[in-house]
């Protein structure tokens with residue numbers, strides 16, 4: 001058994017939690033305020049057999065990787081331009097940080 | 110020293126916290142929303158000397174084991190029956206999942 | 219890499235979080251209700267390269283050590299004295315408990 005500690009963005013945590021259930025992984029969700037000091041992260045604790053560790057990591061990678069997302073820019077306040085002019089910008093979203101910890105004992109009562 | 114990570118049902122966490130104080134264990138309680146993806150769990154971190162690990166596990170087992178509880182069923186909406194008919198049902202409550210982690214350093218300031 | 223789990227008093231957590239950012243450490247803050255069963259603690263998870271572990275511990279020690287603070291006592295209700303008589307008292311504040319955990323894998327996506 002290993003204990004996987006995974007810190008993911010809030011926007012990805014619901015989908016990841018659903019995937020954990022679907023694939024039969026047992027995950028606990030901790031409230032984390034400011035994961036890695038940025039707002040809006042969630043910390044999962046996942047207890048997993050050694051042979052399934054790579055599957056957990058792949059699932060997190062698939063659902064939470066850093067990726068680019070196109071958003072409309074906020075309106076410009078440069079008065080030489082139309083004040084309601086917006087345009088598409090690419091921002092980075094998602095991202096996950098994982099620690100796989102060794103376990104000396106795993107017990108369930 | 111070991112670090113015991115214990116996920117228990119909310120209904121058992123107050124009693125367990127009291128027992129930790131009574132027995133001289135130092136435990137930190139983390140807010141966990143949906144421990145193991147079910148609502149209402151609490152995660153404890155307990156730093157403990159090697160020789161007392163089994164005592165911590167026994168204390169958690171004693172206070173948080175899965176057990177059966179008899180409740181009255183919700184009223185039936187089968188209109189061939191009396192609509193306010195309730196009857197006793199057994200539901201499973203409690204339960205704990207524990208990880209005992211090795212520690213490389215333990216420090217207090 | 220190691221995972222440092224640090225439990226500190228709330229009053230020190232903002233300053234410590236700022237110091238982590240300033241020194242380039244990546245820390246996740248977990249909501250902990252009643253760290254070590256006393257109200258008002260915060261749990262940080264800090265992933266750190268082996269060679270920087272001592273720097274993290276020193277930073278926590280510097281910002282969160284137990285120290286004495288002088289406060290005015292609450293007004294006395296001993297009616298043989300003036301009821302609004304207050305006087306300075308020393309109370310203990312701060313304090314940190316740290317666990318340095320070994321990591322088998324560290325991944326970022």
Ligand code: NI
Pocket residue numbers: 019022
């Ligand atoms: Ni799916």
Ligand code: NI
Pocket residue numbers: 128131
């Ligand atoms: Ni007792």
Ligand code: NI
Pocket residue numbers: 237240
């Ligand atoms: Ni500074």
